[in-house]
Amino acid sequence: MDALFYTLVGIDLNWSSLPQQLVNGLVVGSIYALIALGYTMVYGVLRLINFAHGEVFMLGAYTALLSSWVMGFSPDAIRKFYESEAAKKLADPSYVERSIPADPFNLVIMILLAMAVCAVIGAVIEFFAYRPMRNQSRTAALITAIGVSLLLQYAGSLFLPASPPPSVAMEVNPYQTNVSVTLVPAPKEIRDKFDDSVSALEAAKESGADAETIGDLERKKNDLEGQVAATATAITMTQGKIVMLLTVLVLMAALRFLVLKTPAGRSMRAASHDFDSASLMGINVNRVVTFTFMLGSALAGAGAMMLVTFEGTSMQPFFGMAPGVKAFVAAVLGGIGNIPGAVLGGILMGLAETLVTWLGFSNYKDAVAFVILFIVLMFRPGGLLGSSKVEKV
């Protein structure tokens, strides 16, 4: 009955890939969450939507790229390395070609630099663009934010390497090995067939069969290997993704500690509760605002660095726009101004996107995220965890 229904609506459900899809969604969502935190914290304190946040993310990615180039991973350096290896191999056929050694230490430098540069940029943007507008109408501040966003995009086009869109070289990343956890193995008959095909291939190779036979057997082996992988319920991810998820967790824990347990966090919460009263109570609100911008921007920088390093994303100056919009939607979904809400919104957006893809509708992936936002806002105008109190006009 179920099967008939799904076939009728054109959905081809593949239950064995669901756990993998959930993990995919978590990875996508964790990056959305990191960016969404920046939107939500600034909104919480200033009631300002910082449209330039996506551009801060973009600059974080570029910081990671340029620092990797400085550390000897520029495209030219890498090409020269492989060319010299190939030349050595040509001169001495017994020579084993090397690859550039990757060092986790490089990644630490890259992420710290990206976070630091983004924090400074966030503070500078706030000081020069938003502070003079703070007592103006909110529309004026909003338009300033759009202006800053455009300024960074187009200034980036002038000064940053943009065409062809560059990317952080794979050689920087030492965490490329796949880690696989099998929850339910593939059906026994398929595994047996696969084992048979492997031994048949080996036998053929030993008996010196012709290239065509070996090719056919190899294709058969590959096909069965793929079938085993496709029918098993397993989660496969690179070490890099695990490092990424762990880093996100650490950053979020640190943020939680900072906001809840430190004097700076307390001032931030006070300013978010009532900006004017906080300032009357002797809190240096300017410093709080700068701190908020630095914190949010540093998180975006960390997210950007991990995305471009572990996924190999190409970048250009408009690279911050798409994740910026998604993260903004995530922040609204979770309840803008609410920190756990931003994390929840980000993860939900990531999961929604991958689950839609799992159902076979990758064509409508982006639309569905917005449909969810629409439905949630209809029933909870303040977002999932946000307070929906009517604002005083």
Added chain:
Amino acid sequence: MALASLAWLGGCKDTAASGGDTKEPAASGGGATATGDVIKIGLVASQGGDLRPWGQDCIAGARLAEAEINAAGGIGGKKIQLIVEDSNSKPEEGKSAAEKLASEGVIGLVGEVASGITLQMKTVAMDRGLPLIAVGATNPDVTKDSNGLVSRVCYTDDVQGPVMAFFAYNDLKLRKVAIMTDNKQPYSQGLSASFAKRFKELGGEIVGEEFYQSGENQFGGQLTSIKSKNPDGIFMSGYFTEVGPMARQIRQQGMTNVKLMGGDGWDSTELTSSGGDAIVGGYFCNHYNNAEDRPEVQDFLKKFREANNGNDPGTTMAALGYDATMLMIDALKRMDAAKATMDSATLAKTISETVDFPGVSGKITLQGMNGDPEKRALVVQVTKTGQEFVKAYEPSEVVAK
């Protein structure tokens, strides 16, 4: 429209001032007649924006053609002057660049490397009755309904899709292929469709098609869906900006034996940096390759290196820019030999009568082809330091009859 006619008026005035020629425009809208000591050819190329590397190569190639003909004494004692205008990678700016060139009295237009910009240049060429030779525009619509004014020196997407399908089925012996399509790019959609059609005709199976948008950077969801269908190859019809990371993520999902394939959107020096080891060994369709031993290619490379401090061209657009400009010069030579009037209408007619022009990117015949030459297409393989020639196909071998 108003703007166009104003520019046209301006164009007339300029021509009158510089050459004193006031001949009534022929054909649909005018065109120019070569007067004085020079024959002007207009080139539109992207000197800024995303397409800059292609634009720069295209200009370098076209300049080479200009220098070569002028060193040989020009045409009938007249020098060729190549005027370059910038389109900044934008269709609208490409249109105004073409208008500007038209008003400077060029006899014909060359450009652009991308279909979107070329389509805008086409409207100018049609208004002014100027012949246009497109450099790297592969979309089939570029030459459609152009009164014989628009032609190109590259193959179309209707060729490279089938070429890859044919190669996948017969050489790689793939039977189950999945497709990744960038649903924001008409180029990618068209290419996916032409690949799928031919692959199915050959007897292969398309086990699934997943979609993404340019600018996206995590493809885990789509790739897990593809993995569960167990394909033996994946055709990625988008641009290298997304293809590189996608290749990495395909391997990260554990699909280690799957063959990767694509179209000329892969052609970039950045592909191996974003794709890393994952993309090495992948196959794509390209216009020509520096390692080919045809004399046209080796002559061109020698000349290119001499003119560019010993550097090789970074992309195929240098050769295509050279071919497009040379094709126009070749037509002008034939007109001169036949003592024909040196005007745009005759030039357009002569270009469309080209037979077996020996281009760097292969032989070009335009006679009876409505502007689309039957170009050979190359399958190349990605290596750690660039690309390697695998096989060349004539369109007649791969396109269904």
